[in-house]
Amino acid sequence: MCKKNAYQTFKKENKNVKVSESKFWALKPKHVVPLKKGKFRSCLCEKCINVELKLKALNNKVIANKIPSKQSIKTVANKYEANKFTICEVSKGEDPKLQCIQRKCQTCGVKQLENHFHELGVIANTDETVNWYQWETKKITEPKVSTRKVLASKSTYVKDLLQNLTEDMTEFSMHLFLANWQYRQFSNLKEKIPKNVMVCIMDFAENFSTRYQDECQSAHWCYDQITIHPIVCYYSDALGKTVTHEVVYISNDLTHDANFVDHYGCSSQYKSKVPFFDISSYAEELDGIKVERHFFGSGHGKGPADGCSGVVKSAITRGIIAGNVLSCAEDIFSFVTSDLTKDGDTFKRTFLLIDKKDVPRSRPLRSEAVTVPGTRQFHCVKAVAQGLIKTRRVSCTCVVCLDIEQGTCINNTYVDEWVEQTLTNDLRKLNQKSKSKKQKVGKKEK
Ligand SMILES: [Zn+2]
Numbered sequence: 001m002c003k004k005n006a007y008q009t010f011k012k013e014n015k016n017v018k019v020s021e022s023k024f025w026a027l028k029p030k031h032v033v034p035l036k037k038g039k040f041r042s043c044l045c046e047k048c049i050n051v052e053l054k055l056k057a058l059n060n061k062v063i064a065n066k067i068p069s070k071q072s073i074k075t076v077a078n079k080y081e082a083n084k085f086t087i088c089e090v091s092k093g094e095d096p097k098l099q100c101i102q103r104k105c106q107t108c109g110v111k112q113l114e115n116h117f118h119e120l121g122v123i124a125n126t127d128e129t130v131n132w133y134q135w136e137t138k139k140i141t142e143p144k145v146s147t148r149k150v151l152a153s154k155s156t157y158v159k160d161l162l163q164n165l166t167e168d169m170t171e172f173s174m175h176l177f178l179a180n181w182q183y184r185q186f187s188n189l190k191e192k193i194p195k196n197v198m199v200c201i202m203d204f205a206e207n208f209s210t211r212y213q214d215e216c217q218s219a220h221w222c223y224d225q226i227t228i229h230p231i232v233c234y235y236s237d238a239l240g241k242t243v244t245h246e247v248v249y250i251s252n253d254l255t256h257d258a259n260f261v262d263h264y265g266c267s268s269q270y271k272s273k274v275p276f277f278d279i280s281s282y283a284e285e286l287d288g289i290k291v292e293r294h295f296f297g298s299g300h301g302k303g304p305a306d307g308c309s310g311v312v313k314s315a316i317t318r319g320i321i322a323g324n325v326l327s328c329a330e331d332i333f334s335f336v337t338s339d340l341t342k343d344g345d346t347f348k349r350t351f352l353l354i355d356k357k358d359v360p361r362s363r364p365l366r367s368e369a370v371t372v373p374g375t376r377q378f379h380c381v382k383a384v385a386q387g388l389i390k391t392r393r394v395s396c397t398c399v400v401c402l403d404i405e406q407g408t409c410i411n412n413t414y415v416d417e418w419v420e421q422t423l424t425n426d427l428r429k430l431n432q433k434s435k436s437k438k439q440k441v442g443k444k445e446k
């Protein structure tokens with residue numbers, strides 16, 4: 001409900017109360033907040049939400065069953081607490097041990113969380129059922145075959161729900177660790193950006209429907225869609241101050257593939273064979289500029305780029321409400337350029353308009369790119385030569401890993417060695433041949 005509607009509804013329901021709209025809002029209780037100030041929960045991570053949903057259902061069951069002798073044992077408040085049950089204890093601010101989160105430790109494991117719920121008497125009665133929810137991917141056939149995320153309602157035995165949560169928890173400690181670690185590496189780097197280094201944050205390109213203020217009903221069916229793709233860049237100026245420069249691409253191109261991102265420049269938009277091939281090509285194409293791409297933990301990449309596109313989208317909406325005609329990419333581009341361009345000492349914002357016909361989609365060699373096995377597991381990629389990249393499971397932004405100083409990486413208990421990966425079948429065959437040759441030579445020498 002908008003502010004005006006809330007006031008009108010109040011007037012309708014309380015005809016005898018005389019209050020002006022401004023007074024009505026001045027008397028608003030503190031806990032009533034405008035929507036934009038409320039927590040924006042719709043972009044939370046699916047894995048995290050599912051764990052929280054299952055915990056909630058189990059906790060409710062514990063409370064409902066209430067065993068008097070177990071009153072002192074606490075329910076599991078949230079995902080972080082659930083995670084703590086499954087790993088060995090560490091001091092505050094310390095990362096959990098790698099062997100614990102990889103579930104290789106003999107002392108800890110998901111069983112501990114399961115046992116805790118058993119102690120709470122969650123399965124006092126074995127044929128008791130429970131209702132719970134989880135987000136799932138559902139296949140749909142209408143209007144065309146695709147997949148959609150749905151909140152599925154379940155009714156199962158309590159023990160099956162507990163089993164289901166336990167299964168989720170197996171990979172969950174690693175999930176939370178990666179989300180935390182990757183974000184921390186970014187924060188460390190952003191705090192003190194070395195000379196000649198630029199940090200760029202890219203998020204998924206987003207579609208935005210244009211609208212008209214006084215639209216006739218049929219206008220609902222002929223919205224123009226545009227793409228907003230923000231890139232937030234950070235670098236140090238001559239005095240060592242961090243400069244934030246937001247570069248926002250506005251386009252009528254709605255195909256959010258790797259060609260788009262490379263030309264402008266989302267998970268498969270950024271993390272798959274074609275973008276990897278692009279990174280490998282930068283070694284030669286970008287004239288000596290070294291490019292590394294790091295990935296936030298899956299589901300946990302919402303950040304500065306998201307904030308930037310939020311600013312742009314709400315400005316467009318405000319512009320339309322104010323009566324501006326913003327019906328296509330060109331309109332929107334000139335509106336936001338005049339309204340939101342910034343050129344301060346430490347904060348800049350620039351807009352660029354890209355026409356779909358200018359995005360090259362048949363680029364040389366890209367069609368030959370093949371998938372790198374285990375793509376999901378790594379969070380860091382850098383170029384070696386065209387068709388050749390190096391990958392790492394987790395990122396590190398220490399001075400050694402940034403090639404600023406020589407020595408050993410301070411994070412080497414968590415950070416693995418770089419692994420070379422080939423991106424075309426031809427290169428892979430060549431590599432195998434040279435490897436087997438080396439092996440033969442090695443055997444002869446013995
Ligand atoms: Zn998560």
Ligand SMILES: [Zn+2]
Binds near residue numbers: 097
């Ligand atoms: Zn352990």
Ligand SMILES: [Zn+2]
Binds near residue numbers: 396399401409411415
């Ligand atoms: Zn390092």
